[in-house]
Amino acid sequence: xxxxxxxxxxxxxxxxxxxxxxxxxxxxxxxxxxxxxxxxxxxxxxxxxxxxxxxxxxxxxxxxxxxxxxxxxxxxxxxxxxxxxxxxxxxxxxxxxxxxxxxxxxxxxxxxxxxxxxxxxxxxxxxxxxxxxxxxxxxxxxxxxxxxxxxxxxxxxxxxxxxxxxxxxxxxxxxxxxxxxxxxxxxxxxxxxxxxxxxxxxxxxxxxxxxxxxxxxxxxxxxxxxxxxxxxxxxxxxxxxxxxxxxxxxxxxxxxxxxxxxxxxxxxxxxxxxxxxxxxxxxxxxxxxxxxxxxxxxxxxxxxxxxxxxxxxxxxxxxxxxxxxxxxxxxxxxxxxxxxxxxxxxxxxxxxxxxxxxxxxxxxxxxxxxxxxxxxxxxxxxxxxxxxxxxxxxxxxxxxxxxxxxxxxxxxxxxxxxxxxxxxxxxxxxxxxxxxxxxxxxxxxxxxxxxxxxxxxxxxxxxxxxxxxxxxxxxxxxxxxxxxxxxxxxxxxxxxxxxxxxxxxxxxxxxxxxxxxxxxxxxxxxxxxxxxxxxxxxxxxxxxxxxxxxxxxxxxxxxxxxxxxxxxxxxxxxxxxxxxxxxxxxxxxxxxxxxxxxxxxxxxxxxxxxxxxxx
Numbered sequence: 369x370x371x372x373x374x375x376x377x378x379x380x381x382x383x384x385x386x387x388x389x390x391x392x393x394x395x396x397x398x399x400x401x402x403x404x405x406x407x408x409x410x411x412x413x414x415x416x417x418x419x420x421x422x423x424x425x426x427x428x429x430x431x432x433x434x435x436x437x438x439x440x441x442x443x444x445x446x447x448x449x450x451x452x453x454x455x456x457x458x459x460x461x462x463x464x465x466x467x468x469x470x471x472x473x474x475x476x477x478x479x480x481x482x483x484x485x486x487x488x489x490x491x492x493x494x495x496x497x498x499x500x501x502x503x504x505x506x507x508x509x510x511x512x513x514x515x516x517x518x519x520x521x522x523x524x525x526x527x528x529x530x531x532x533x534x535x536x537x538x539x540x541x542x543x544x545x546x547x548x549x550x551x552x553x554x555x556x557x558x559x560x561x562x563x564x565x566x567x568x569x570x571x572x573x574x575x576x577x578x579x580x581x582x583x584x585x586x587x588x589x590x591x592x593x594x595x596x597x598x599x600x601x602x603x604x605x606x607x608x609x610x611x612x613x614x615x616x617x618x619x620x621x622x623x624x625x626x627x628x629x630x631x632x633x634x635x636x637x638x639x640x641x642x643x644x645x646x647x648x649x650x651x652x653x654x655x656x657x658x659x660x661x662x663x664x665x666x667x668x669x670x671x672x673x674x675x676x677x678x679x680x681x682x683x684x685x686x687x688x689x690x691x692x693x694x695x696x697x698x699x700x701x702x703x704x705x706x707x708x709x710x711x712x713x714x715x716x717x718x719x720x721x722x723x724x725x726x727x728x729x730x731x732x733x734x735x736x737x738x739x740x741x742x743x744x745x746x747x748x749x750x751x752x753x754x755x756x757x758x759x760x761x762x763x764x765x766x767x768x769x770x771x772x773x774x775x776x777x778x779x780x781x782x783x784x785x786x787x788x789x790x791x792x793x794x795x796x797x798x799x800x801x802x803x804x805x806x807x808x809x810x811x812x813x814x815x816x817x818x819x820x821x822x823x824x825x826x827x828x829x830x831x832x833x834x835x836x837x838x839x840x841x842x843x844x845x846x847x848x849x850x851x852x853x854x855x856x857x858x859x860x861x862x863x864x865x866x867x868x869x870x871x872x873x874x875x876x877x878x879x880x881x882x883x884x885x886x887x888x889x890x891x892x893x894x895x896x897x898x899x900x901x902x903x904x905x906x907x908x909x910x911x912x913x914x915x916x917x918x919x920x921x922x923x924x925x926x927x928x929x930x931x932x933x934x935x936x937x938x939x940x941x942x943x944x945x946x947x948x949x950x951x952x953x954x955x956x957x958x959x960x961x962x963x964x965x966x967x968x969x970x971x972x973x974x975x976x977x978x979x980x981x982x983x
Contacts, residue, residue, distance in 0.1 A: 417469055420476025490530050495521050497539075497565045504558060505543050514544050526582070536566045537587040549578050552822060556812065558583065563826050571847075572826045588613065588825060591849035593832050594625040595632065596868045597664060598851070604672045605640040605740075607665055609805065609838055610848040617846070635838050635848055637803055639740070639780045645802035645841040646775040649793075650784040651818050656808030657834035657850050658784040659685045662744050664853040665782055667872045670694045673740030673778075676712055678705050678763070680747035688856050693874035702754050702763070709766035712743050712779070716770045719777035741779045743770055749785055749792035764794040771800040787814065805848065807836035821845055 408415075435443055454460040486494060498521035505515040514524055527540040539562070548554045559574050562585055566572065575584040591611060600608045601621055608621070611632045620631035639646050648665075652658045659681075666675050666689060677686045679700040689695045699705045719737040726733045751763045770779045783797055787810075804819045809831055816822045819839040825847060834850030854861040856869040 413473070416476040416478075417472040418476065420472035420474065421468070423475045424472060486528070486530070487534075489534055490528075493534075493536065493565075494525060494528060497521075497536075497562070498524060500561050500565050501541075501558070504554075504561065505547055507544070507546060510544070514542065531587075536585075539566070539585040541583050541585075543581055543583060545581055547581070549576055549581070556822070559826065569828075570826075571828055574824055588847070591835065591847060592625055592632065593834070593849060593852070595623050595849075595851045596625075596865055597667060597853040597872055598624055598868060599872070600634070600668070602636065602668075605638055605643070607637045607639065607668050608851070609635045609637050609661065609665075610834065610850040611635065612838075612846045612848055616844070635840075635846055637840060640778065641776060643775060647771055647781045647801045648783070648803040648805065649797065649801035649818075650782070650805045650807065651787055651790055652784075652805075652807030652836060653809065654786060655833065656831075656836070658786075658807055659746060660834055660853050661805065661807070661850045662746055662782060662784050663855070663869075664851055666742070666744055667853065667869070669740065669742040669780075670874055673742055675742045675744060676708055678708065678743070678745040678748060678751070680705070680745065680750040682750075684857075685746070685855050688869070688873060691876050693877045695874075702751050702758065702760065705748075705751050705763045706755075706761060706766070709743070709763050712741070713766045713769040715741065716773055716777045716779050719779070720773055723777070738778060741777075743767070743779065743781045745781070745783045747785050747789075748783060748797075749789040752792055762794070764797060767794070768796045771796045790818075803838075803840045805836060805838045807834065807848075807850070810836075815845070819845055823847075 432440070432443075454464045457463075498515070498519070499517065501524075502515045502517055502519075506513050513519065523542075525539060525541050527538065528536065529538040531537045543549070543558075555574070555576065559572075562574070563572060566585065566587075571588040571590075573586045573588050575586070577584070591613070595611060600623070602608060611623075612635050614620075614633045617633045617635070619634065619636065621634045622629055623632045625632070637645070637648065650658045650661055663686065666677065666686070669675050670692070674694050674696050675689070676696050677689060677698040679686050679698065682700040684700070686698050690698050697704070697708050699708050722737050723733040726737075745763075745767070748764055748767075755762050767781060767783075770777075770781050773779075774781055781801070783793070783801060785793060806815050806818050809829060810827055812822050812827060815827065815837055819837060821839065821844075823837050823845045832849075834852065836848050836850075837845050838848040839845045852865055853869060854865050856866040856873075861869075
């Protein structure tokens, strides 16, 4: 059967094309579009109000559906009472209508949609981080694994946040209950994975919540480095080691950084008779700020006590303290260090004996025993190496008594050294320095070996001078930034820092030419502290004491047959070794520089009884 041909009007589309492109049809479309836009502009307020009333009505129906049935009656009565009151108030219906229209317009306004959830790039980072944690947080036989290849990362990551550059700055993840979060090795492995995937070059804090099986990763801001040496608002017995993160401590101090004054969270080290960590050990690499920290501690200690400085490096970093009030001596040689530390050991014993006798007599301890004495030893292992080469006593030997009994005698020991020579530190130094500081770049294992606990942050590869970690006793490990306290006598020191340090130094008590002796001299005989010594005889200040001829009171000194200088006041004031009670009260002779009323400095040698009688 043959097909019938289609009508010509359908086969020939030329008339339809001419109609579609005709000028009249184009004008009609433009007119219709303009009319629709005009109508939309005119009726836009009504459309907005209608959309808002529809939303309010939906919200009201939902509220009514959520209301329990026993409370619907009181609610309907309250609404009816409100309508009646509005109806009876003059112009009430009109005001109610205006209010409803306004509420509808506010509820029906067009709102910009808020973009929620991570972007595509952020989603890829979170998925990659999730896949990297699967081998460490999954176990075979888990019926419902939280971490599995191709699993849902949104179940594991409860919270996350990214910075403007798209890098992860906060992450809270869940881990299964069978994960061994109590083992440091397991924790370190997870922290290393997160550190690598979240982005290197930044410091992260890891907070483990064993009760909730959650781990929170937070990016830490850099600690401020613009805080210089200044008077800190502290009480006696408190020393500011540096500053840390705001959420790590519950205290702030007003400090001046640059040209502004602000509050900064400090790391406060408490010393004294009630301190549980009366001595400090500082370790670090060369040039990381250990000497700066010791100089800062010395400046703070001079406010309320006396300071003895042992500069084992011999670089003169503590030259600004020479001849200052409260500075009993600054020694860099082996002979002077041995004599100074020997005197400090005997001074500790004398303080203990004097305090014990005062308490037995029912009185208060003498004032000179209550004034803090600080022994600051910078790199004592360098002097120990020299002592071994010269077959002399180790200077660290004389630190045993101050370290063991210094807390009761108001004697504080601060030791600083380097990682390379840390094994040369004596056992008493290692055992009695409960406050520890690590400065400079260090691995987690090195920090743990010194502080006794690993840091809760990732150690950065490059840090500014004075940056490190601190731990006081059994407290948590804190990040630390030491206040800038450079040597004011160094040409490389800036003018602002030089003026800041010089403002903290006490006044000079010894002429700048070094007329007086600068080192204590230990006596060769034991002295009875109950015996009054005649101190009317003045001693020539210009006479230099030869530290090489200083006689120690230990057994090695007696066997060597060393004797004191014939012209020294110590030999004149010391009683005979055979007197009764001499063995019970071992006290080393001391050299002190005292200024009379006429501002004339002179040296007083002998026991503290002699010094007290002279003052």
